[in-house]
Amino acid sequence: MKISAGRILVIFGVIHTIFASIVFSDFLVAMIENGLVNAVKDEPSSNFAVHWFMLSGYFWMITGYLIHYITDTLRSPLPRFLGFFILIFGAVAVVLQPISGAWVFVPFGLYLVYKQKSSGG
Incomplete structure (x- = not known):
């Protein structure tokens, strides 16, 4: 899988x-x-x-x-803006509450942005 x-x-x-x-x-x-x-x-x-x-x-x-x-x-392919929005969500959440699990959305958003850039999406 x-x-x-x-x-x-x-x-x-x-x-x-x-x-x-x-x-x-x-x-x-x-x-x-x-x-x-x-x-x-x-x-x-x-x-x-x-x-x-x-x-x-x-x-x-x-x-x-x-x-x-x-x-x-x-x-x-996913629209690239989705990765940017998830990245921004994670960044804002981490600033507002640094000790939380929200940091996982920063690398996830970056992954989506990078994946869509490399796949032409």
């Missing part, structure tokens, strides 16, 4: 979501026990953090599957 850019991003999303499930397990259980409807308020709290942590992991999985579908199923 070839490790493609899409699969790498899916792996990032899965690891992110599993990590959140482990680290925030107490908050997840409390949210489920108290009811999920309106469980996350517009105020900084652990429920708010776990909510965004889980959703961002899920978002990366969706994006990874889309990249995989475009590149491996349709055999179409």
Whole structure:
């Protein structure tokens, strides 16, 4: 099995979501026990953090599957701007929160930019 850019991003999303499930397990259980409807308020709290942590992991999985579908199923190159946007996302996230896993998106974005440049995309 070839490790493609899409699969790498899916792996990032899965690891992110599993990590959140482990680290925030107490908050997840409390949210489920108290009811999920309106469980996350517009105020900084652990429920708010776990909510965004889980959703961002899920978002990366969706994006990874889309990249995989475009590149491996349709055999179409990705637009180069996608690599630049992921690179910028990673750079901004690292500046805002240096001690995080967001740094993985910097080399991933560079990889996409370089790959599209070398393949003419």
